[in-house]
Amino acid sequence: MVRILVVDDEAAIRQMLAFALTGEGYITTEACNADQAQDAIHTNRPDLILLDWMMPGLTGVDLARRLKRNPETKDLPIIMLTARGEEHEKIKGLDTGADDYVTKPFSIQELMARIRAVLRRSGKEKEGEILVIDDLKIDLGTHRVTINGQPIELSPTEFRLLHFFVSHPERVYSRSQILDNVWGSNVYIEERTVDVHIRRLRKLLASHGFADYIQTVRSVGYRFSKTINE
Amino acid sequence: MVRILVVDDEAAIRQMLAFALTGEGYITTEACNADQAQDAIHTNRPDLILLDWMMPGLTGVDLARRLKRNPETKDLPIIMLTARGEEHEKIKGLDTGADDYVTKPFSIQELMARIRAVLRRSGKEKEGEILVIDDLKIDLGTHRVTINGQPIELSPTEFRLLHFFVSHPERVYSRSQILDNVWGSNVYIEERTVDVHIRRLRKLLASHGFADYIQTVRSVGYRFSKTINE
DNA sequence: CGAAATATGACAGTTTTATGACAGGCTGGA
DNA sequence: TCCAGCCTGTCATAAAACTGTCATATTTCG
Incomplete structure (x- = not known):
């Protein structure tokens, strides 16, 4: 991305x-x-x-x-x-x-x-890069995501969203920041739509045992984090 | 904030x-x-x-x-x-x-x-700041509060209130000043409501061993202070 | 003790987020 | 070109979480 x-x-x-x-x-x-x-x-x-x-x-x-x-x-x-x-x-x-x-x-x-x-x-090219967080791997070259070796099927938007989160972990992002980063600015999309994509992504990750990484920060936005909060 | x-x-x-x-x-x-x-x-x-x-x-x-x-x-x-x-x-x-x-x-x-x-x-930007008082940390970037490393769950208002106190310690604020600073002016809210939020915040902090930092100054307001007063 | 001020617990109305459903758009094939 | 199937953005609705207020205890202080 x-x-x-x-x-x-x-x-x-x-x-x-x-x-x-x-x-x-x-x-x-x-x-x-x-x-x-x-x-x-x-x-x-x-x-x-x-x-x-x-x-x-x-x-x-x-x-x-x-x-x-x-x-x-x-x-x-x-x-x-x-x-x-x-x-x-x-x-x-x-x-x-x-x-x-x-x-x-x-x-x-x-x-x-x-x-x-x-x-x-500048080395920013997508080739060859592989992002890893715990057992989650995102291979930008092959455009493939695996958890524990098991591949996950992501739609394009889900892929971009996950990619964004994994490359910007721990920090909170507002819905509009997420829209800017994942959809690009100058698109006019309902902020709530982010919620829906978050849900879809969460569901996919959860079904592979990778739950709770996308955290809701009420009245602020979302955060991708390893440290599960209690 | x-x-x-x-x-x-x-x-x-x-x-x-x-x-x-x-x-x-x-x-x-x-x-x-x-x-x-x-x-x-x-x-x-x-x-x-x-x-x-x-x-x-x-x-x-x-x-x-x-x-x-x-x-x-x-x-x-x-x-x-x-x-x-x-x-x-x-x-x-x-x-x-x-x-x-x-x-x-x-x-x-x-x-x-x-x-x-x-x-x-002017360097006042919210990003990246981390406020620390003793073992209490407020990380604005991740929007996370920890005491001694342990995360605390705060509601939005509690977060803002604590944030305000931590960034203005050692000084008394009247209830209306607190309302102005934390809720913004031009909101019409009962002054007593501040008491309630103070209580909630105190309870949360106390449950993590961080008690007595929010002090009541009778007939004036509240103060956030390290120096415990007797 | 009595008045004033603060702390508490309960509660109902709001706000915010999660979910499920749906229709239009797009893609790759037939 | 047409069709089936996947993606996607939006809604309406359900489910949570948060908040402001009250009525009622407690505490403080003269």
Whole structure:
């Protein structure tokens, strides 16, 4: 489950990118300025950032520099979107810390290729990763979940939800945070729907003896935790 | 538990904001003019102030300046609400000391994003904090309370109440101050209700060997304190 | 002792979450 | 293209959990 944050002040471009990325199986979040972007990065850390070079207010370059300066965010890969007129080479020389550049207008294929390349370089790619918690294993490469060796059949959404929980254990997430992380922002879905998916996931896990890991934190949200609370 | 003070002379706007903020998990207090605001700031220090720029009497700008001049309040982040006609740029130049500006009409999302951004900058964000007093730990990230490692189950209100006490120890609070801080102002609740919640919290803490920390100060209120008084 | 203030236990109304059912959408095949 | 079957988002409803208030004890203090 790779999450991509799209930062661009033009709604049309954001939407186009979101559409294309979603189609490729990425989860997208949008921000229309640097502030919103920072916000999104903190509440819902993406795996990669597509950043428009020109934006009103804090520009993409500034934001990139700032992110690269902060140790907490400096490993977040950034792909900068630049307009043709802006002289690629010159920009590259600016030492913004971006990991790659794409010149508008660009083809979707080209962008996707670069995204994959950057993700591969940053090691964030899904290949080969295996998450383990107790007897639960999530193999991202084969997209397979097993408990104690026994495979479990999960629907796509269940898989993403479990993946999210396993990679963010112990912390409470509100329903809307869960929606953002698992469904991607810019979807409008009833918050209660999260409950339903939680139930489905719980039922599946329970039927394999892996119960009580998804805990309800009343009036806050849910938490995935090994420590059973009494 | 982040508290936000909303200062605006129009009741409708105050209510709308209070509703939206409460929905996001903030505790809100309202004031309809600068005087009330100052009052509220002293009896119930907020973590952030939403301040209308135009108000009868002392305007938002004046109040902001005053707060920023006072060393005790100068670190309180302020977000100024301005009407469109008021020329953003000009206002920014006024050196009011506000930390950010939002132009009316604004979208709730935008406001929330800016609030989070400002809170983040001021380090007041809820994430990751862990409060400790003796063997009592409150982990805001996982929303978990433990005594000596043993988890305690608290209801939402109990959690907020304990959180408030632990972050404001060694000081007496009247029942109405407690109501303001834990329930938010603009709720109409019997003062005696505080007693009941205190009792519930005491009982829970006592059952885990953490008794006598919440002390009754007769005819004044309650105090959370390590130093047991005789 | 008597008034005032606080602690308690019980309770009913609310709020929040869990569940079961369902219909539209989508997918892969026929 | 059409169909069967799986996914999914939403509801209505049931089930829990939480809360605010009261009436009634207890305690405190002059």
